[in-house]
Amino acid sequence: MARELQEVTRTYGAGSPEWASVQCDLGNVLLNSDQPARAVDCYRAACSGPMPGDPEAHKDRLTYRMNLGMVLGRLGRLDEAETELRANAQERLAFYGREHPGYAFGLEPLADVQLRRGDLRAARESVEEAIQNFWRSGHERLATALALRATIVTAAGGDEPAFVTLEQLPDEVVENVALAVLNRTGEHPETDGAVLSLLAEAMEARLGPDHQATLNALSQLANHGRDGHGVDRVAAIRKVLASYHRQGMREEALMAELGLAMAQSDAGDLDGALRTYAEALVRAQSLGRADLVSQVLRNWGLALSEAELPDEAERCLREALSAAEDSGDPETLGRVRIALGLFLQHQERLEEARQIVEAGLSTLDVAHPDALVGRGHLGAIMEGRSCGCGDMPEVIAAAFREFVLGRLPRDLLDDLEVDLKDGDFAVNVRLRREPAEDELEELDRVMRAATAEFRRRVAER
Template identity: 25%
Template sequence: MKLDPARYARLSALLDEALELDASARAALLDALRGEDATLAAELAALLAADAAPQPLIDAPLVLPLTAGTSMHVAGERVGPFRLVRELGRGGMGVVWLAERDDREVRQQVALKLIHPELDSAFARHRLRRERAILARLEHPHIAHLVDVGVDARGSPWLALEYVSGEPITDHATRRRLPLARRIGLLIDVCRAVQFAHARLIVHHDLKPSNVFVDAHGAVKLLDFGVAALLDPAADAGDAAGPGVASGVTPAYAAPEQLRGEPATVASDIYALGLVLFELLTEARPWPPGQRPRDPAQAPPQASRMVDAARRRALRGDLDAILAKALAPRAADRYASAETLAEDLQRHLTRHPVLAHRTSRGYRARKFLQRHRLGSLAALAIAAAVLVGAAAALWQARIANRQAQRAEAVRNLLVSMFSIADPDLNRGREVTAAELLGEAARRAALAPGSDPLLAADIDATLGTLARRIGDYPTAQQRLRAAEAALAGAGDAAAPALLQVRLDLADALRLNGDPKAARELLAGLAAQLARTPPPVHAQALATQARVLAQLGELEQAERDANAALKLDEASGGAAAIVRDRNILADLSYARGDFAGAVQRFEQVLAAQRALHGDTHTAVAQAQQDLGVALAGAGRYDEAIAALASAHALYVRLLGTEHPAVASVLVNWGGALRQSGQLDAAEPKYRAALALDEKQLGADHPQTLLALNSLATVLTQRNRDAEAQALFERVLAGNRRVLGERNGQLVPTLISLGGLAFRRGDYAGAVARYREALAIADAALGPGNPTSDIARRGLGYTLAMSGDPDAGLPLLREAWEHHRARHGERHPEVIIFGSSLAQVLAGTGKLDEAWALARSTHAAALAILPAQHPFRAHAGVVLARIELLRGDLDAAGALVADLRAAHAVDYAAHAAAELELLDLQVRAARGDRDARMQLRERGAALRAQLPPLLRTQR
């Protein structure tokens, strides 16, 4: 008989539960199941009988019989980089092995999860890939993290998880006879891990003692997200189990709504936490196995009634109330979050009033007296102590209530802000992400109360949201407000304060202030050395990005490699991919386009292994690869990769998402670099229209699209249109970022280039000087952006007739860039050919020739024939060969340039090449060329900059 997935999942969950019970409890479970579903009970009984029979390792699996001849995994077999050691357990569709990686540099044990060979199916693979995607989002010290992923020899996916050597939390507590406070402390740690998952819209769905281990060091680890649910309704489409108990959940730990077949929610996990807490406190379940009431609305018994008299007093009161609230039959009556449950347990441990208890003045006074027994011993002081105690307890209860309300307040605020998207309120007008964020900020400012931690939570959340949608000034403002609130909140807020400061450093970087970001990170160095490795790795990764922006590529690479080493040892798969992505970006920044392509291909493969083929992370990786391919001159592949990224973004996000506009800009860039200017312009215009609609006219992404459109218009010799667009970009950046922000520099450089093209050398010099001053101030002297401005300024001064002023600037920029990037980098090539051109114009022919030859050789090695920088290097070398009298070399270079049709490096490029061609041919004795040179030479020279007009 073939089981449908929902029935199979329930049978598998029942089997897992039954295998944990003794013989009498199993019998009770089967009896109860027969009254509900006799067929399912018979199937479960058969499986239990099969499991009890002695079987060799390669015999039948726990769920379905193997087909004869099916290959099983065996000890010693290699799966990816791991060697299987021994089987740890089976359940559902999977088999978990202890496996080892031993590659000399890294020795690591993992729990390797494989699909059972007989049960390998599209459904099973979907479930494992889904678990992989969920685990990639969970990096927490109390959650067993994802180590690696891959595909085995049969093409089935596998997961390598952190191996936890320990035992279930209830067994650990019982065997070690842990005191009550220690048991509660363990459950608080579990709550924190569950809250971390909930904050990422993930519900565990199957919390039970066997999925919560305690390791050899006494730390809890949450396991098995194999049936976890995503709170995003679209993300779990197709996974519904149908009527009856929710798919995959263990019935003994299911919430009432799950028993009714309803989807799992945060409240369902709260209920399961309550059941685990019940077992920890009583060493028994609320109901005997198989005897849970059929009515899901029936509340469990009080824990204090399930224990002996010695323990009853400790459970009666607060703990009974906490359990009653966590195990309320109605989901709405339970704790709002795992965090509020943890906080209430913490309040009980510190003898503060708990929220679950119906507070009265007498109750609050008793809690005060419990905390301050010594102060109430004198009989004459009892009345005063009660009065003062009641007042103090009232104050502390209010604090406790505010703490419990913080998470709820943040959630309510972020939910309420979406009310402006109500079509009845906005009359059908589409609402942008920026408008939603602005509404949230407005409501936060109007929110009553002055709890600084609540304000910090809201500001930090809004800052993170602003950073993600690209509103970096708002992100910076909100994160600074959160930082100020947390800085005065004491040691308890230190972890949150550190995270806010790391987020602020990234926002500063994105907002064009990497110097401030570096200073902030430097101030955190001592604290980071004492933080858990994943946090330290995050800081190193952020610092690597900051240093890359400042041009310190070698140190950036050291930091990125250090982050990767930490994450490979103790981080999660998502963090490892992040680090590798940064290293790929650094390869691109160094001009190592082949290395960048290779690294981005690895990132793309890793994202596909983590998320499958249809995920926004895969689309982003395709986009990054496309940009690197374009840098390497592999334009057809680049355009194909970017088109694929665009199609995937549209499929996942629709046509109106800002991510679609981002890939359109890069797609247009690849088309532009390949010379397809007519095809590039519509891509830029489509991106610009989308960004303006969704993000607003002054958003950084909108201004980038506008800048890209202006660039292609410049290449199409539509300088007046380009000038107007560049001016709009500059004005927008000044409005948003201020007058001296580093983000203004690229646009100022572009405007300087346009002024040079039209012969306005004074205007060009002014733009370049402003760009250089801002870049030096914002990014520090010697940074790559300053050198680009310095090259533009030096070249303009020299070409306009002042080579003595321009030559030192050109030489400095070239030397800095060559030291930074090496010889074979596009910018080093244009810097070198510019310097050689000016050297030749000032009579330094030997130095000019040597530099021009090496520069041209580098251009031939890394740039395609149509690239404007390669064309400029060829023209400069041809001119110098002509000046040296080597007509053959000059002629060959001119012929190559004409064949490539690449003459768009400057407005005067066509005139310069035509004049050079006539001069070479005339020098070889071509009478027709001599005649044309006499007739047209003056007109051609008039189109050149002053320094070039005098060259023969």
């Protein structure tokens, strides 16, 4: 994209509509590469100069400015974001007119930034105008605007319904409202739990307790509660489990039972969790899937270990290992080996633990989260310690290095130094020889893949 920008600058000149278009494209690339601050510079450049007289170029400029405002909001620069988005909405009003959905497109992100700034009255005015516009035009963005409205109404408190007019909408649009709410989860953590709870109630009332939109809302609600937000995870999962039972979805019911057991354990009901694992094992055995049997036994064994029942825990974990060997699935086998190895480490049976953890690492991808945990514990085992995860940043950096080296020609790299600081990677590459063009492209591809994969792993920790 940088080369394209240079070429377009030579051909059409800086400030031309063609140049602005490439600036926006480069901004999109940077944004999707987790470099939003650099993307802002590109979007701002795309918006520079007088407004183009050509209608198509004019419309493009409106998009560039909306992108600029939205990314400023993503960076937390909310005052700047509102300034840009408010100006963009006015420009859209002048260009499209009040009845055109192109105007409402600018109101929706403006309402979102106003919500984040705490100006709920202004946010409500903006989103309601967008909803009326999309409703009149029958535009599909009505669903996302209704989802945003639900967050604004919930943040304001009171008894006003968060979800309205659902009975007047086709099922497809209602489903899209639910999807839009789920996609917004995490953007406003202080209201997520309440909005998800209200969404689950609304979907059950409008679409029924067994509709996938209802189940998705309940599942997301349970996941939200896993982060300690006070949501009744057990109740949400029980509703999902009951639905799967009614529909005869046996494998899905098994997964829900495993989630229920974890929720019970996190809530302090360890006895209830152990009973749920026993029921889940019966279900897994009835399905005739060795990998599922292994998964249940592994989780059950870890719960028994937490309950300080080491004999029962070891028996479960070894049965899980036997089932994993029968399954023929390398990931299942690796995960059980890591779990058993860590259990043995905590029992101070270090030599046996070392052998099993090393065997587990041999069947797991280097970036697998269980492999990272196993590597950290293996370092402690090698130091003669019965617990401790070692230096996890160092472990992750070493795994990053192995990920890259395993995917490139052995004679290409002289050295690869990787350091993890503040949640991101600093990488220094030294080459043994001049790479061919295809090797250079492959090196770039592998490095980008490694960075994306391990950033995700760090975020999940």
